[in-house]
Amino acid sequence: MPGNPLWGWLGPLLVTVFGAILRFTNLGHPNAVMFDETYYAKDAWALINFGAEHNVVKDADKILMRGGTEIWQQCAPAEVDKCASYVVHPPLGKWMIGLGEQFFGMTPYGWRFAGAVVGVLSILILARVARRMTRSTLLGCLAGLLLAVDGLHYVLSRTALLDIFLMFWVLAGFACLVADRDWARGRLADWYETSPLSDQGPWLGLRPWRIAAGLCLGAACAVKWSGIFFLIAFAVMSLVWDAGARRAIGLRRPYGGVFGKDLPSALPALALLPALTYIASWAGWFASPGGWGRNWAQATSQGPVFFVFDSFRSWLSYHFQVLSFHTGLATPHNYQSDPWSWPLLLRPVAFFYESPKGACGTDSCSQAVLGVGTPVIWYGGLAALIAMVAWYVATRDWRAGAVLLGYAAGWLPWFYWAIADNRTMFLFYAIPMVPFMILAIVLAAGMIIGPSGAPPGRRMAGAAIVGAFTLLALVNFWWLHPVLTAEIIPYAEWSSRMLFKKGWI
Template sequence: MFASLRDRPWLAALLIAIAAQALFTLHLGRPSKLTFDEVHYVPAARALLDLSGPVNTEHPLLGKLLIASGIALFGDGPIGWRAMSTIAGTATVIGSFAVLMLLLGNVRTAAFGALCVLVNQTVFVQARIGMLDGFLGAFVVATIAALIWSAQAPPGHIWRRLILAAVLAGCAVAVKWAAIPYVALACLGIVWTRWHGGAGLLTGRGQPHWPGVRTADLLLGFGLIAIAAYLASFAPAFFYARDPLTLAGLVPFQFDMLAAQTQVLSPHSYQSDWWSWPLMLRPIWYFYEPDQGAVRGVLLIGNPAVMWAGLAAVAACWAAARHSPAHLLIAMLWTFSLLIFAIIPKSLGFYYYYHLSGIFVALALAAAAHRWRARWPHADLIFGTLAVGLFAYFYPILSAAPLPGDQAFTVWTWFPGWR
């Protein structure tokens, strides 16, 4: 069976997808109440369903449209609020598998990386709540996979793959503007890859990546398609019963969103600084109260094995970067994803901003294990067992399982900052 999976990566990906979707969907109805930022996004999704008018204008529409589609399919209740988030979580896991498979070409490495993403805990929590970050992670990871896939395409298949990557990039921005830096990074990646291969902006011949297409055409096509996909996401707003969007108002509305996103907010008990996120100094209790006859909790916290050991894996990827473009890309993705928040003007930071970084650190673990497998052939198996064990340990306060009392949280809160 394992030999069959090694030779059929699509079958391994399918089995991982089934396992991920089952895990994310199990007991999705708990908590039965709106949880944390669901209080913002679920009402906005309801407004989109009935086209009553603009709600939650700080962010673009696509993430809220996806939540609305879940409500339309499964009803206005916990399952409906979160159903599409579970699919986004599964897409994130499979997108991670695809990235590693495309970069390193090894099913074992890709499966190990997908497992690390699956049990890194932040992906699990975001896959079971009606928030935007799970969708953001899914689209960004899918964009990376599609862009690598397009770079490896033979002539005649390049544009259809590049269009897919560009549409996914536009969708990522249409969920949250936090994706904009990744679109810029994608464009820089195209330029660097072509320059590294000896091509300028106006040539595309003799290139191993996107052969036969000029660099300028790649950039122009990718950028214009991404922008078109982003703007298309605002279509429902033109049909609001109250304050409908107009073509003339589309650009000014972008400035309204910018003003909302850069406003100075009041201090929050769960706020934290960007440098603290890799260390998990201030996780977030999304929920902790009686519900459905028991005390239940949902703590957004990373898997200590994945998040902390992953930092060493990132350093190992940087060490290998000189000789391996794949390791360079993964190390750069994690570093870039964190440094964004050291630069962008946000008055408050929260641990859930580390969502994408937590995915990239899991990829770094897989890439490091792949690089040094000859020296430590069973490291991925041993580490995977540890990571799964810790996930099982934290599962009750990740999944809103019934707890024995209102002080039960002390079992899992190892440090004062986790309380």
């Protein structure tokens, strides 16, 4: 990694602090249960207190806003199995939300705290992985800055939904694999200097970054099942990188080396370990009697061997129920959108809207939280992704291929459900795609600025173009900020920020 190592960390950290200030300022505002927080905030509290999700009493949202926890009063310890709640997402994201509630109480700040933390950490991770991919601290900081001021990432970092946690673990897994790529090539280079060439090359030993990637991608699957698409795509990508590394040092059978030397250690790291991580996230369900379909009394009736067997049987049965639910989810919703429209931001989700009278100096006021990306970044990202396609076709550059693969893994699978099942989907499902869209922008920015050996005039012009785009993104975020944070503004100002009147309202 060329450049100053101190600034390689200090620059991304400064950008991360900027993102943290944005996300933690007035995090508990609005003091209300927004959109699907009504499910996940309650499920998280139940997981922390009972080990499994539980049903709640009528008007639970009002009780929560009073700071009460008596919504689980009907779930007495002796009757906890009667309160089992049928939920359709794995528990890890809700466990993470619950940690914030454990520290800061059952309040909007408490249930949004964990999302803000992982949102901030994802800024740092993206800045560092972009620096590693471009070998430029400046471009790494640009990636972190763009993520910090993306509207969708910002809103989801301040909302207790699961998708921000899915994005975090996917990005962390990708970053680990990029680090593993450099690590493996370093090991191969050392071997090349000291050993005679062979057909397949050496076994590289245990690969700590690949193991870390398996943990992170397993955690992604333990937040939402859609993490499996990233796990499969990135596992294949990592093995293709191994083949490219072996071919680059002149091995005659690079793919033989991958299958004979790399695959045997990759399977435990990128298949077994993610599966164990996913199962571990259900520990509360296995260890408590109150989970949906748990059959605790039956499992504990005939000894420890039967307990394990019957518990897994109940767990698998529950998963088949959830699979049936997801494949048949086609309930119309006012804010649903098809995946083809996500990159264009045609139908965002209104997480919160109220019309407080007289609170803004006029009788007509608006207070909104709109889950929408920053248009300058998203439309610039669309152009950059097209450039990545051309760049990859022309040069087979691994960076362009990795960015396109990550974006495709978060986007293309949804087309199947849109066509086959007419499934209900929302724009915020696209949040795992956003880091890869920003990486595409950063790679394109590097091409526009040019290499260090380019004429100074060319680099100055390129830097001016990239700087102008960054300034536009900052201004666009500032312009949208009132409708991302439930600021009370006159209705006319709210309406002026609705870019597509038909889709954004």
